[in-house]
Amino acid sequence: LGVLTAVTGVSGSGKSTLIGEVTEELAGVGRLVSVDQRPIGRTPRSNLATYTGLFDVVRKVFAGAKEARRRGYGVGRFSFNVAGGRCETCQGEGFVSVELLFLPSTYAPCPDCDGARYNPETLEVTYRGRNIAQVLDMTVEAAAEFFADTAPVARSLATLLDVGLGYLRLGQPATELSGGEAQRIKLAGELQRVRRGHTLYLLDEPTTGLHPADVEVLMRQLHGLVDAGHTVVVVEHDMSVVAGADWVIDLGPGGGDAGGRIVAAGPPAEVARAEGSTTARYLTRALARGR
Ligand SMILES: [Zn+2]
Known part of the structure; x- marks a missing residue:
């Protein structure tokens, strides 16, 4: 069964260790996809259009x-x-x-x-x-209109619009893209692919540099993956994402060496009430906003 899990807490408090554990525990999944922020290419010969196959x-x-x-x-x-x-x-x-x-x-x-x-x-x-x-x-937005009746191009452009990348140019060199943009391009590629079997998606702070309206769009996409039966684990400090998750793992209590322990885990409303959680207060506010 698909679940959207948000890993949050004090910045840097052992999230990579936890992701390692999560990955090992879920070794039974069919496929593991880490949607990271590494560049999609290192030379200007690689660009948005070439990378996506568009x-x-x-x-x-x-x-x-x-x-x-x-x-x-x-x-x-x-x-x-x-x-x-x-x-x-x-x-x-x-x-x-x-x-x-x-x-x-x-x-x-x-x-x-x-x-x-x-x-x-x-x-x-x-x-x-x-x-x-x-x-x-x-731009992706202009091209979506231009190629509206060219099915394979239009589909590919629609997924890029869905992850909030309408403003990028098709020929935008890989070297000019931010880590967050590279990550969303990869996510768009995943969303477009026909997926068989159970897949575990790992995303490290996908909302970095994203406009709040686009965070909403991204969340719809992630829930779409979950509804299709996949599992999504997202490391995130954006409380609207944490509030919208099915399950929250809060790490702390402090940062760096003072962290790395699970302070609270459960549905967002439960973690929001957890004692000793720094996140709880912010999560409570985000949950109130979402209502
Ligand atoms: Zn020339």
Whole structure:
């Protein structure tokens, strides 16, 4: 049976140890997915669209455009990672390294493609009046409208909207994304996948940097996973998340060496009444707000 468990308490008080224990105890689960904040890629060649697989579908759409077919441009023509359609001056990076005397080298927009990453011939091919560089420059929100009737693209964009990432650009380089954004991109990927069997999801502070309205959306997503029979364990200090969990594990009593023990555990309303819990007071307030 799916349960949404929130691990909370004084910051840093042994949460990694606890997650280790939880993981071992639940070794019987079919699959363990840790949705962490590690970058989705370390170079600007990796971006939101390439990581999610969205770009494969977008390139197929472009290869199917009338002008592309007339010219014999295939899917590979619309990649900035291989020769053919990309700008060769910057090799599809969109920028070039500038060597400076006595200073570390720096990056400047490519003088040939002006950051577009493609050669002029590739950019002549348009789909609904936009070329591939202009599509990469669209936000998730704008692209969702643009591709509304292209089913596989629309589905993928809908999950990104669901985790509050509508403001990101499709071509946003992996190197420009925050840890929280990287984590939500991974979560969107999980939500999109067809899941069979029981999965345990581990999330470390997924609300970091998230707008309160988006926290609500995220919670709906996590409860969706639980309703589908999966287990979600989330380490979180945002009390609206803790209040919305099925089960709460409160760690303390202090931080660092003074912590690491379970101070209280149970449904949120019960932990809110627990004596000796620093969290209880904040949780009580969050529960009152939620009513
Ligand atoms: Zn270039």
